[in-house]
Amino acid sequence: MIAPAFLALVALQQAPQVTAIRAGTLIDGTGGAPVKNAIILVQGGRITAVGASVPVPNGATVIDLSGATVLPGFIDAHVHLAGRTIGDGDWQHSILTEMPSQLALLGAAHAQQTLEAGFTTVRVLGTAHFGDIALRNAINAGWIPGPRIVGAGISFGIRGGHCDETNGLRPDALGHEAGVEYGVADGVEEVRNAVRYGVKYGADVIKICATGGVLSLTDSVGVQQYTEEEMRAIVEAAAQLDRRVAAHAHGTAGIKAAVRAGVASIEHGSILDAEAVALMKQRGTWLVPTLLAGFTVESLATAGRLPPPIAAKALAIAPRQHTSFKLAVDGGVRIALGTDAGVMRHGTNGREFGLMVKYGMTPMQAIVAGTSSGATLLGLEREIGTIAVGKQADLVAVRGDPLQGIAQLEHVDFVMKGGTVFKRDGQVVGRSAAGLP
């Protein structure tokens, strides 16, 4: 017979360690009023208690953030990790000149920068050769540090459109005309197959180009590219596989067609009108405004660092983004924070909060957009997005009061993801290869 004391000891050893976090101020991501001097208990990677009157259990590991504001880990609903940042190296042709493995390794560095900035979850909307799916799997396996990833794998659109990776190349550059693996799918049959191709190789979400774009050489930024019929087929094929659709869309007609077709989110949404806003509100369509991408391309264009056709588009679209964003905020459209990181430098995602406030949100609205709203758009609202019992312990801390100075969110001192501390006192915490066999 085994002694009861021994069994009790085994139970004690097996119960996961409790971590108690003392938060000077807690902003929980729901939009509710901040709570002073809160305690958050974490066990087994999840939040087990939160509130001002929660007692700290004996033996708990205490993390003292009593001089800081604690928030849910931030969520960026639009990034590109596994590729060159605009202006870095041969960024326009890197998917043809650099090995997919090299771009995936670069993505690992970008993923770490993103996590250090307090973004514990990202949605990656389009990556050559499924580099984001490789990253997602490597992070989930504990091989490398990085945010949780909801990945699209490839993105696709019409031949010669914004998602066509071979724009600007001569016709025989690949040795064959580009197909879905380079982001091209035309017509109802091909787009259905493109959805299935993406999901087959690991896509969590489907990314399409509904209109032209800024950073592609040969297309006009505002024009609609997919027909509404094609987009309906995409949404239907995606729904059958339990996937949502994110539509890159700048111009008004393409935005409306994508919304009517049933996409989950409009990315950029640069040229909205009252009808588009009303339609989005009615359908519950999300806007991911990517103000930081607009700011970045406008700055690069002004500095003469973009090819002339791209610079002209950038200068035309950025001011329109600001008025459209305000229209959407005032019209009650659901908005999730997204930056299009990869256009700007990774790890500077937090600047989006400030732009959202500059162009029409309250600081609390911007925080909600970058936490609980992002979680809902990603379909992860039960797991992340707020500091609540049962959720993953994804927590960040900043100095001072972000409701008084939103730029505080650009300087994250503490990062915990799923109960594991990745950054403390502004320093990256040394890590072992604990996730490796």
Ligand SMILES: [Zn+2]
């Ligand atoms: Zn993008």
